[in-house]
Amino acid sequence: MTDRYASFVQSGAGRALVKRLGLPDPPRLRRHTPGDPLVPGLVLTGAADGGRLAEPVGRILAAAGVALRDPATAVADPATGRTPASAALVYDATGITDSAGLRQLYDFFHPQARAVQPSGRVVVLGTPPAECATPREATAQRALEGFVRSVGKEFGRGITAQLVYVTKTGDAGTLTGLEATLRFLLSGRSAYVSGQVIRVGAGQATAPADWDRPLDGQVVLVTGAARGIGAALARVLARDGAQVVALDIPSAGDELAAVANEIGGTAVQLDLTAPDAPTRLAEHLAARHGRVDVVVHNAGITRDKTLGRMDADRWDSVLDINLSSQERITDVLLERELIPAGGRIVTVSSIAGIAGNRGQTNYATSKAGVVGLVESLAPVLAERGISVNGVAPGFIETRLTARVPLVLREAGRRMNSLSQGGLPVDVAETIGWLAWPASGAVSGNVVRVCGQSLLGA
Structure with a gap:
């Protein structure tokens, strides 16, 4: 689907x-190309x-070949x-222990606010408020969220901003997870991710021999893989070295094959x-x-109607496919111990599950349930060395959104802060990062x- 307005904006x-006229100005985003x-x-x-x-x-960035500015x-x-x-700003805010210390954010970022390259990156590192030693420290660390989200809305020109809370009680896996997270957030893979709060804890994480192929040797299941986000996901995971098991319904068999x-x-x-x-x-x-290292629950449907006009079949089919089937499949794979220690589960929610959406009570309920699945499974699966995370796409340019009425589609x-829709590859790259063996300390995130x-912000 073509965004004609964004194409026009790029012309003289x-x-x-x-x-x-002060119209929305969609920037050209920096996306990942192998070898970049x-x-x-x-x-x-x-x-x-x-x-x-x-x-x-500093050690992580040096190992990644990043050139640091004096x-x-x-x-x-x-x-x-x-x-x-600068192409990116990375700031360690973990030393801020009270509200007065927040002035240090101003002192660092104020001179740089207009000096970040287009499609640049801003990453702030903090301590999870729940782990802070005093209420004042927790207050200051929670304040970082407002700062980062505002930077994401202010800087413009395709610049993204993220907050990464890193546990105090981590292990070697924590630093590997931090490296994986920085590599994702600083790269073109995170082009359509901004204003997010990501938590890196302790966990089983293994750095790859080659960061250009972070999924080498991994068996990955992708449901709903015949088209749209699922197909883009299968391509990204295979590019990154995975053996992909692509699953979809029989009626989509030709596209799946x-x-x-x-x-x-392989197709299922x-x-x-x-x-x-x-x-x-x-x-x-x-x-x-003999196993599946990564399970990606991507399959989903919409059957939109306002609640008063919705028949029971529309409700039941959306909840069953979008949520209940994920629970059933996950339960069986775990019971049979087919997901080994170090495995990953990644599931697809939606901003509709966070903000709600008129005419989508069934869909929003199912996608909010997916958020609940991530939050409830994370501590349970941590004992088995398995991480679980979710992604919540916003407006993504697919065949489904192409059917949305013009005014709603343009809105x-x-x-959003980037003034444009995302691409299926943007969702795929984010899921790919969460699937990496190096991301094992990243769990319980959506x-x-x-x-x-702006929806649900």
Whole structure:
């Protein structure tokens, strides 16, 4: 689906009109292409007094081949008043222990606010408020959320901003998880992710031999893989080295086979609502692969009607496919121990499940249930070394959104900090990061892929 307005804005006439009338200005986003540098320029780092993550972050960035800016060069030129541009700003705020210490955010970011490159990245690191030693420290660390979300809305030009809370009581897996998270957030893979709060805890995490193929040797199941986000996901995971088991309903068999053949994966035609579907799927995975390292619950449907006009079948089918089938399949795979220690479960929610949506009580209920599934399973599966996370897409350019009436479609595209819809690959890249073996310390998160949508903000 083509965003004609965004294409027009990139033209000479479009640029002039947008500037004159103050219209939404969708920037051209930096997305990942294999072989790209992690960051296309210098990265400026900073830390509050007493920050505990500055040293490990420096090591992580150096190992990733990131060129760091000398802070002495990141000051305004007296002659021009301009500050040299940085491709990213990474700030360790873990040393802020009271509200007075929040002034250090201003001191670091104020001179840099207009000196970040287009499609640049801002990452602030903090301590989970629940782990803080005093109420004042917890208050200050919670305040970081408002700061980061505001930066994501202010800086513009495709610049994204994220807050990463890193546990104090971590282990080696925590630092690996932090590295995986920084590599994702600083790269073009996170183009449509902004204003998010991500938590890195303790967990089983293994750095890959090659960060360009972080899923080498992994067996990954993707449901709903025949088209749209599912097909993009299958391609991204295969690109990153995974052996993909692509699953969809029998009526989508031709499209499913085409995707599986394209990526060198295998296709499974299965109706997830069938009573024996979980057993049949488990038996297939056991016979063909002996395990499944990553399970991605992507299959889902919409059957929209306002609640007063909705028949029971619309309610039942959406809840069964979008939520109950995930529970049934996960239960069987765990009972048969087909997901090993170090495994990953990633499930697809929606901003509708966070903010609600008129005419979608069934869909929003199912997607809010997915959030609940992530939150409730995370502590249980941690004991088995398995992580579980979710993604919540916003307005993504697919065949489904192409059917939305024009006015609503344009509103969906523009009502976010990036002033445009996302692409299926944006959701796929986010799921790919959560599927990495290196992301094992990232669990219990629901990450919105919505360009920092105003809905549910």
